[in-house]
Amino acid sequence: MSRNIPISFEFFPPKTDEGAQKILQVHQQLCTLNPSYFSVTYGAGGSTRERTLSTVDNIQQASTIAVAPHLSCIGDNKAEVSALLHRYKNQGIKHLVALRGDLPSGQVGLGEIPYARDLVEFVRHETGDHFHIEVAAYPEMHPQSADYQADLTNFINKAKAGANSAITQFFFNPDAYFYFVEQVRKTGVNIPIVPGIMPITNASNLIRFADGCGADVPRWIRKQLAAYGDDSASIKAFGEEVIAKLCETLIQGGAPSLHFYTMNMAQPTTRLCKMLGLG
Ligand code: FAD
Numbered sequence: 001m002s003r004n005i006p007i008s009f010e011f012f013p014p015k016t017d018e019g020a021q022k023i024l025q026v027h028q029q030l031c032t033l034n035p036s037y038f039s040v041t042y043g044a045g046g047s048t049r050e051r052t053l054s055t056v057d058n059i060q061q062a063s064t065i066a067v068a069p070h071l072s073c074i075g076d077n078k079a080e081v082s083a084l085l086h087r088y089k090n091q092g093i094k095h096l097v098a099l100r101g102d103l104p105s106g107q108v109g110l111g112e113i114p115y116a117r118d119l120v121e122f123v124r125h126e127t128g129d130h131f132h133i134e135v136a137a138y139p140e141m142h143p144q145s146a147d148y149q150a151d152l153t154n155f156i157n158k159a160k161a162g163a164n165s166a167i168t169q170f171f172f173n174p175d176a177y178f179y180f181v182e183q184v185r186k187t188g189v190n191i192p193i194v195p196g197i198m199p200i201t202n203a204s205n206l207i208r209f210a211d212g213c214g215a216d217v218p219r220w221i222r223k224q225l226a227a228y229g230d231d232s233a234s235i236k237a238f239g240e241e242v243i244a245k246l247c248e249t250l251i252q253g254g255a256p257s258l259h260f261y262t263m264n265m266a267q268p269t270t271r272l273c274k275m276l277g278l279g
Contacts, residue, residue: 002277006257007033008068008194011059011264012041013051020058022264027059029266033279036257037066037095039134044101045075053087060091067093068134071123072101073113078122081113085126097134097167098123117154120161135159137166137193139176143214152183159189166191167259170198170215172242174249192256197247199260199268200239203228236268244275251276 009030014020027038038059042052052069060067069088073081088096100116113119116135123131135158136142138151145151155166171177181193198215200206203225210217221242228234247258258278260269273279 002279003251005251005255005278006036007273007278008035008037008039008257008259009033009262009269010039010041010196010259011055011262013043013048013055014264015051019264020054023055024058024062026262026264026266027062029270030262031063031065033270033273035065035279037068039068039070039095039097039259042070042072042099042101043104044072044099045104045107046080047104049084056088056093057091060093066095068095068097068132069093070097070099071119072099073111073116073119073122074101075103075107075109075111076113078112081119081122082126085123085131089127089130094130095132095134096123097136098163099136115154117157117161120158120163124162132164133162134194135163135166137168137180138214139168139171139180140173140214140216142169152180152187155184156187156189159184159191164191166193168193168196169213170196170210170261172218172221172246173216174246174253176216177250177255178253194257194259195247195250195255197243197258197260197272199243199263199265199272200225201236201263201265201268202232203235239268240271240275244272247272247276 011023014023040052040055042048056067056069098116098119113122120133123133137155141148141151177195207217224238262269
């Protein structure tokens with residue numbers, strides 16, 4: 001079975017030369033699934049600036065599949081962000097993921113572009129319609145939002161500022177996604193909202209990421225993961241079953257595309273895509 005749902009894959013910039021080599025192999029393997037694009041994260045405050053740039057350059061040179069650098073704004077000044085935008089534009093990049101980011105601990109000051117909405121406005125001001133801009137969406141609410149309505153309003157404002165589409169934080173409850181999309185549509189905003197999919201491969205990492213970004217790991221998943229202890233084969237098998245079912249529900253419910261947080265690994269995402277007939 002093969003079906004025509006677009007997919008995209010996210011990498012983070014590796015810290016070592018060995019990691020940089022490995023990511024090229026992972027990239028090559030994932031290219032066989034024919035994704036629409038690969039995105040590369042960016043550490044807020046410029047903390048991964050050079051590594052993000054070299055990862056973007058390396059994977060851009062390795063294939064014809066598009067690359068979408070993430071760009072955060074918190075703590076940065078306009079001149080730095082502008083320089084990056086023009087660098088990307090000049091090297092033929094046409095797709096960006098625009099984020100506020102989270103300041104590294106100890107760093108203070110929001111900088112000249114404090115929120116993602118301001119970044120979207122700045123990108124449009126600097127480069128017009130050159131870039132297709134993705135923004136972040138939070139079906140379970142961003143942890144710093146005052147309430148659900150404030151979070152929704154912030155999302156709508158990012159769309160109205162010029163975002164073309166959105167990628168969600170990962171989640172395990174499809175109803176949260178469908179409800180969020182419904183609330184957005186009621187406001188007349190129609191940009192695609194693409195579910196961000198996190199494969200389950202390691203219980204403690206998953207729970208740490210989820211707690212850090214405010215994603216709810218349902219009790220039945222936590223309990224099952226805890227019961228498997230160090231049995232990584234059972235965790236992976238359980239994780240594949242849970243995430244494949246989630247993806248299937250999202251596709252059946254009309255998700256326009258799926259964006260996979262690959263964690264720089266080829267196998268978990270490849271296995272899920274094969275199970276789902278994607279790619
Ligand atoms: P915003 O949309 O600006 O919102 C942040 C918070 O501020 C929200 O609670 C919002 O309600 C509130 N807010 C907005 N405007 C105002 C205002 N005017 N006054 C007061 N409050 C306001 N992080 C990285 O550092 N690098 C990455 O590469 C990266 N990639 C990501 C990719 C995806 C798909 C997702 C979902 C997240 C990613 N993140 C990344 C994490 C993201 O940066 C954090 O979740 C961050 O805390 C919020 O970013 P945002 O773009 O959603 O911010």
